[in-house]
Amino acid sequence: MRQRIHTTWSIRILSSITLLLIISANANAELLIRITEGADSALPIAVVPFAENGQIPPGDKLSNVVQSDLTMSGEFRALPPSKMLSLPSKREEVFFRDWRMLGQRYVLVGELTRSADKINARYELFDVNREERILGERAAASVNNLRSLAHHISDKVYEAITGVPGAFSTKLAYVTLDSFNGKPRYRLQVSDVDGKRSRIRLESEEPILSPAWSPDGKRLAYVSFETGKPVIFVHELSSGNRTKVADFPGLNSAPAWSDDGRSLLMTLSKDGNAEIYRMDLQSRQLTKLTNHWAIDTEPSWDHNGRGVFFTSDRSGGPQIYHMEKPGAEPRRITFGSRYNARPRPDSEGKYVYYVHQREGSFHIARTNLKTGEETILTRTQSDESPSVSPNGRMLIYATKQGTDSVLTVISADGGAAYSLPASEGDVREPAWGPLIR
Amino acid sequence: MTFSAQTKAFALLLSVGLFAGCSSTGETMEDGSYGSDVAAIDQDGGSTVYGGDDQGGISSSTLTEEERMAAEQQAAQEALRDITTFYFDFDTAEIKQEARDVLVAHAQFLAANPGQNVRLEGHADERGTKEYNLALGERRANAVQRFLIVNGASRGQIETVSYGEEKPAVMGSNESSWAQNRRVELVFD
Numbered sequence: 001m002r003q004r005i006h007t008t009w010s011i012r013i014l015s016s017i018t019l020l021l022i023i024s025a026n027a028n029a030e031l032l033i034r035i036t037e038g039a040d041s042a043l044p045i046a047v048v049p050f051a052e053n054g055q056i057p058p059g060d061k062l063s064n065v066v067q068s069d070l071t072m073s074g075e076f077r078a079l080p081p082s083k084m085l086s087l088p089s090k091r092e093e094v095f096f097r098d099w100r101m102l103g104q105r106y107v108l109v110g111e112l113t114r115s116a117d118k119i120n121a122r123y124e125l126f127d128v129n130r131e132e133r134i135l136g137e138r139a140a141a142s143v144n145n146l147r148s149l150a151h152h153i154s155d156k157v158y159e160a161i162t163g164v165p166g167a168f169s170t171k172l173a174y175v176t177l178d179s180f181n182g183k184p185r186y187r188l189q190v191s192d193v194d195g196k197r198s199r200i201r202l203e204s205e206e207p208i209l210s211p212a213w214s215p216d217g218k219r220l221a222y223v224s225f226e227t228g229k230p231v232i233f234v235h236e237l238s239s240g241n242r243t244k245v246a247d248f249p250g251l252n253s254a255p256a257w258s259d260d261g262r263s264l265l266m267t268l269s270k271d272g273n274a275e276i277y278r279m280d281l282q283s284r285q286l287t288k289l290t291n292h293w294a295i296d297t298e299p300s301w302d303h304n305g306r307g308v309f310f311t312s313d314r315s316g317g318p319q320i321y322h323m324e325k326p327g328a329e330p331r332r333i334t335f336g337s338r339y340n341a342r343p344r345p346d347s348e349g350k351y352v353y354y355v356h357q358r359e360g361s362f363h364i365a366r367t368n369l370k371t372g373e374e375t376i377l378t379r380t381q382s383d384e385s386p387s388v389s390p391n392g393r394m395l396i397y398a399t400k401q402g403t404d405s406v407l408t409v410i411s412a413d414g415g416a417a418y419s420l421p422a423s424e425g426d427v428r429e430p431a432w433g434p435l436i437r
Numbered sequence: 438m439t440f441s442a443q444t445k446a447f448a449l450l451l452s453v454g455l456f457a458g459c460s461s462t463g464e465t466m467e468d469g470s471y472g473s474d475v476a477a478i479d480q481d482g483g484s485t486v487y488g489g490d491d492q493g494g495i496s497s498s499t500l501t502e503e504e505r506m507a508a509e510q511q512a513a514q515e516a517l518r519d520i521t522t523f524y525f526d527f528d529t530a531e532i533k534q535e536a537r538d539v540l541v542a543h544a545q546f547l548a549a550n551p552g553q554n555v556r557l558e559g560h561a562d563e564r565g566t567k568e569y570n571l572a573l574g575e576r577r578a579n580a581v582q583r584f585l586i587v588n589g590a591s592r593g594q595i596e597t598v599s600y601g602e603e604k605p606a607v608m609g610s611n612e613s614s615w616a617q618n619r620r621v622e623l624v625f626d
Contacts, residue, residue, distance in 0.1 A: 207600070207603035207604070209567055209568070209571075209601075209603070210567070210568060225600070225603070228598065229598045230571060230599070250575065250597070251571060251572060251575055251599065253568055253571050253572075254568045267568065267572065269572070269575055272579070274572040274575065274576075295569065295572040295573065295576065297568050297569055297571075297572045298566065298568045298569060311566070311568075311569055313528075313569075317528060318528075318565070318566075318569050339528070339565060341565060341566040341569045342566040342568065342569065355565065355566050357564075357565070362564060362565065382563070382564070382610065384566055384567065385566070385567065400610065403608070403610070429567070
């Protein structure tokens with residue numbers, strides 16, 4: 001049985017909870033996870049360590065990964081295994097009274113079995129109050145892919161409880177910056193949403209900006225300065241093949257994919273001023289969508305793929321605009337302050353997220369597209385590059401901690417969840433990948 | 438550039454300001470004879486016309502007042518060209534009043550040396566969004582390009598590129614750092 005939980009987030013800093021969940025000794029500029037804040041309304045769940053049959057690879061335990069996934073969402077509070085009274089792995093072993101006594105709403109149990117080069121998982125999720133099983137599944141993954149199996153289970157548990165698909169199996173793209181041999185080293189990387197299993201996709205001494213996922217998750221478009229100026233590339237992740245798709249005089253920037261993956265919105269200034277174009281990737285044909293003396297940039301398709309959000313300073317400073325369809329007269333969306341930029345709509349057409357300046361600080365804010373109501377979501381300053389998770393529940397953005405750039409993930413209505421600093425140097429320009437079914 | 442050259446440039450910049458007084462603006466410096474004087478000297482490739490070395494060849498007694506004025510102006514013009522970075526206010530691409538004489542000197546130099554090219558690199562401070570800042574850096578470079586063209590340089594000599602907020606001149610998240618990072622740099626080949 002599925003129930004939808006409407007969580008009301010109270011944004012209270014639980015300053016005592018500063019868990020350093022995963023510390024990477026890897027010098028490969030891996031991301032760390034710091035859960036800095038939680039919501040009071042987080043649902044208590046017990047993720048019981050899974051029983052193990054046969055040789056299960058050492059390393060992170062599957063249940064630990066599930067537990068940290070659910071905790072990172074900010075919507076769950078996981079019971080430490082040390083406080084559990086028993087470690088059941090199937091229904092017959094679950095004593096609901098014990099779990100009720102421990103204040104738990106949900107209990108996840110399961111077992112892992114090794115067969116040849118596969119790990120098979122059998123798991124069940126119980127609602128403690130109703131004493132009911134709300135999820136039961138078998139799933140398998142190759143031996144070296146235990147984390148994927150864990151993220152899959154997290155997705156299923158999240159969906160069974162909240163009614164919204166989990167996004168723990170999705171990927172992040174981001175750019176790290178450190179120094180190597182006295183020169184800047186920019187690296188475009190792809191990792192799991194918890195920052196683990198990062199892989200470097202491009203390394204350059206020149207800036208890399210604005211990674212954007214194709215809807216099928218197989219390609220990234222981005223801006224690279226490797227030729228001395230901003231040029232848009234499309235990069236196929238499996239093969240590593242790269243195609244230079246826009247190298248016109250002036251700016252070639254801000255790529256954004258269409259839903260069908262066949263075209264890119266982009267900002268070009270080949271005619272002397274920053275305008276938004278749509279490029280058909282097959283024919284390379286360009287259609288100009290804006291024509292104004294102002295800066296028009298940072299385009300993004302709206303939720304139904306018909307209209308376009310973008311930033312323009314036609315009113316004197318950067319503000320968010322929306323065109324009902326390409327070429328239509330833009331409507332201004334933001335009025336709350338003199339600087340609002342880089343719109344990212346959710347997938348349902350309810351909100352648009354963007355960078356908002358107030359009293360000298362830059363925050364992430366969102367506007368309700370129906371009511372026009374604006375809410376500031378972050379208390380950090382110098383916030384940039386918001387990217388909405390594909391299930392619309394979370395938001396990742398770049399901000400500063402001291403002098404370092406870090407990534408921070410918050411729930412889409414502002415409850416803070418965790419930050420992803422790099423083990424050294426800066427990390428910026430996060431892009432949350434699509435749900436792959 | 439050496440420290441002494443910079444000091445000299447600064448001193449001359451001050452003296453030009455005082456010397457020219459209220460009559461010296463960007464417009465008056467476009468005066469034809471003045472421009473040709475600059476051209477003649479620069480074509481010689483000379484950079485020490487008024488270097489301050491007290492060598493026997495030139496004595497004040499043999500220099501007419503006009504020659505002295507011309508030489509002084511030429512030297513001042515060159516000293517102006519030692520300045521190659523121009524600063525902007527937040528979210529603007531307006532060329533500041535104090536940058537104009539220097540940019541005119543650069544424009545005159547480019548006009549007199551058609552084979553000389555220059556790259557204008559536009560930058561923004563770290564505040565705001567990266568892509569908007571990329572466009573803002575370009576707008577700043579374009580503003581300088583237009584100013585140079587209006588004052589005699591030709592379009593073919595000038596290339597522009599924007600780095601947005603990606604290449605700060607100084608690190609730091611305060612107004613003094615930001616002010617130094619909102620800039621256009623002239624890079625001569």
